[in-house]
Amino acid sequence: MRIVIDTDTKQLTEYLNGRPRALELYSKEAFQLISHLWLRVGWNEKYPYTFSWMGRPIIQLPEDLIRIQEVIYEIKPDVIIETGVAHGGSLVYYASICRAIGKGRVIGIDIEIRPHNRTAIEAHELSGSIALVEGDSIDEAVVARVRSLIKPDETVLVILDSCHTKQHVRAELEAYGGLVSVGSYIVATDGIMRDLHDVPRGEPAWIRDNPAAAAEEFVHEHQQFQMEQPAWPFNESHLTDGVTHWPAAWLRRVSGPGS
């Protein structure tokens, strides 16, 4: 694809297979196209690796953090489960929202919680709202340990941010989907990988091997869930689509186990 941006004529021209498509530069369509390219360049430049939350590195795109904050405030879960801890920034972020709401705690699972990260998370002001479980997120003993930390009638939100292969995310969806409360979500993050297969730091296999593919397959086979981008509580623009690393990520539980 070739894109020509002319700020004098206020036009963006996209060439697909050599055929031009002209867009108004200051338009929703041009914003979407530029945003998509910005996401790809930003991912390659490790833009999400430049943020921290209350002292801990957090590896997320800020827009995704704001969007999930909107969902947490709406659902007010008792428990937020996240697979993939890394430095603990996202656990601290979710815990800080829970603390501000006055409700909720966080369970973080990681195959390897490095000692310096564990020490920092356990010493953090919000550590009282965070439980850590070390092990492979799809290991039955790990899933059982997580289940044992949740009471039967608690409202649960699940975020999957560990190993992003389709196979692993598919297995996580099976392992943790049953814990999600009706009306809440399981979020398979980083589906953006499907659009990164041809950027310098990407891999060709990601075009099929990605979390979005796992989520689409899971939702097809589980009628208790539907793919549903949460509605924006505030929108005074004419935009409708997020600038996100989490496309095809949000699976809302619409019914209980027997339905």
Ligand SMILES: C[S@@+](CC[C@H](N)C(=O)[O-])C[C@H]1O[C@@H](n2cnc3c(N)ncnc32)[C@H](O)[C@@H]1O
């Ligand atoms: C992208 S990082 C998590 C980032 C973190 N959620 C944040 O927002 O800052 C992915 C983490 O998943 C962990 N991980 C990889 N494979 C895993 C597995 N099979 N089970 C559990 N955790 C795994 C890695 O050790 C790594 O810390």
